[in-house]
Amino acid sequence: MLRDHPLRVELCNELHARPFTQLSGPETITHIGIVTGEGKAEEERRHVGQLCSRYNVVPPLPGTKHFMADFGRFFLVWERHTEFSTYTFFRNRRDPQRKLSDIDPVHIDQAGEQPYVPFSRTAIAQVPGDWLEGLSGDRLVGVHLELEGPDAQERTMQEQVAFFPSGNLAASTLRAGLAAVWMDFSINEDGYGRILLKDYGLKPRQIGRAVQRLLEIETYRMMALLSLPLAQSYGARLAKAGRKLTDITSRMTGTRAVTSEKILLRELTELSAEIEQAAAETNYRFSASKAYHELVKQRTRKLREGNMDGFQRIESFLDRRLTPAMRTCEATALRLDTLSKRVARAGQLLRTRVDIQLEEQNSALLKSMDRRASLQLRLQETVEGLSVAAISYYVVSLIYYLAKGANDLGFDIKASLVAALSIPLVVIGLWLGVRRVRRMVTRNQSE
Incomplete structure (x- = not known):
């Protein structure tokens, strides 16, 4: 018998840790992203277990980072990431073994006559409010997604746009016209953004992949933008540090006294410590934003968008607004790194000059001692x-x-x-x- 590596099973299951859901319209989805920082996985897992206890559902196993279960009134998918967690609630989706009569017909109004108005009934409304209030961390992502099937009511473009209060949205066709999506990337009065996905003939797995990619685009977009305020706040500090470094280097060229250079060396050391502190505070955030931005671009390419008259595609919309923000973060990180290297070079030069002058003084002192000895x-x-x-x-x-x-x-x-x-x-x-x-x-x- 061959002996397996201790991590073989865990590494193999990593590819299957977050499977795509199979969906079909009509479906109402609410997706939230909670930033908790690292080290909160067990606390969140226990909180999900409390919800499972209320509905007699088997709770997630210790150490799991992905969990999905049917709670009757809603279906939950919980995913734990490095520094945040996502909770996706489905109002219509049910376990295949459940009877169709158990499904709440949310896409027909109470009278059963008028068609359902998108975003009028949300999936998160079915979740106990006290349990939601008990979630640790801060909500960074919140979006409602409406999935309509091929038999849904056809609307004019103006009627579609009316569902998005911000009026500033992106829209495109998916997979050669087999679906269409409208997305506003905004926070409306209820605290959520909106995505409307119209299915014209996709398979359930294809719909599930499209929905997951749209939600991930919104999630990773917001996570990537977390570094923008940090970059903006450090802009003035780096400018001040740059001016201070320029002043020190200019004073270096006009001084010859060892005492003056010692003062400059002390100032340069303090400046170096300040810059290194800034680098330590921002390095993780900038690196994470870069990784999140790459995920956004990857998920957007996988949508295989087509143009819709009168609207920007999601990729173009993000490229125009998200990419400049990421460029700002990258420029700040590069500026910080360059400033750190400049300070290091100036410090090395100044230390060399101080050492040379000290050697000259020591040499003169030795000569004086030789004369005294003679x-x-x-x-x-x-x-x-x-x-x-x-x-x-x-x-x-x-x-x-x-x-x-x-x-x-x-x-x-x-x-x-x-x-x-x-x-x-x-x-x-x-x-x-x-x-x-x-x-x-x-x-x-x-x-």
């Missing part, structure tokens, strides 16, 4: 000569008193003559002794 050596030699004379005087005096004492004892010795004869011997002996000691000291120091 003077001390000469003084020492002079002192050595004086010391030989002084010691000789005392030694000769001792010999004199010794000879005088011997004369008093009865020996016929002239003390003054003995003292006079000993002077050359004493002086020569002391001089040779001092010289020998100095040579021994010099030899020990050299070793």
Whole structure:
């Protein structure tokens, strides 16, 4: 038996973690995205489990990041991402084993005579309000999506546009005219944007993929834009830092004193710390926005849009409005990186100049010390000569008193003559002794 890698099953199941749903019109969908930050997955999973307990539904297993279940009045798809979670509520979608009589005919009014008006009844209205209030984090994404089948009422273009209060929307055909979509990318009075998808002959899996891509476009668009206020707020700070760096570099060219350059080096170090702090605060957000933007572009290409007269395609709409915002974020990140490199180069140059001047000062100090040592050596030699004379005087005096004492004892010795004869011997002996000691000291120091 072969031994499997511990992560084999987990990595294989990753491709199947977020399957496309099979949909058919009519369908009413509400999609919300909650930003919670990292480390909130277990808390959200427990909250979803509380909802499951209310409706006697099997809760999500520990460690799962994707969960879907039928709650009777609505169908829920929960997905956990790195820093946010999405909750998608379907009002019509049911488990295939449920009876058709259990489905709430939301697309027919209470009288059963007039056709359903899109966006008049939302899927999230079926979800318990207290449970929604208990969701942790902040809502960043909120959109209602209406899916109409081929047999839905035909409307004029003006009637379609009337469903979007903002009046500023994108529209296009999908998959060679097999579907059409209208999308406003706005927040209306109820706090939600709107998407209207008309099916003219797509298969349930194709509809599910189209719906998921449209919802992901809205989600990743908003997540990508999270870095725009950050980039705008750092614009003035980076401009100020750039001016400060220019001032420091200009002062570098006109100063020669080591003390002045030390002051400049301290200012440059403080500026470098400020820039590195800004980089640490923005690097993750800018990198994440870049990744989200790539996902938006990928999902948009997968829609295979066609032109609809009088409207911009979703891709063109986003390219005109989202891309400039992402360019601003990229420019801010590049500006921050460039400024950091400039500060590093200026700091290296300034440190080199300070080191060179310190070496020059050290060299001058060493030369001064050499001169002092030379003077001390000469003084020492002079002192050595004086010391030989002084010691000789005392030694000769001792010999004199010794000879005088011997004369008093009865020996016929002239003390003054003995003292006079000993002077050359004493002086020569002391001089040779001092010289020998100095040579021994010099030899020990050299070793």
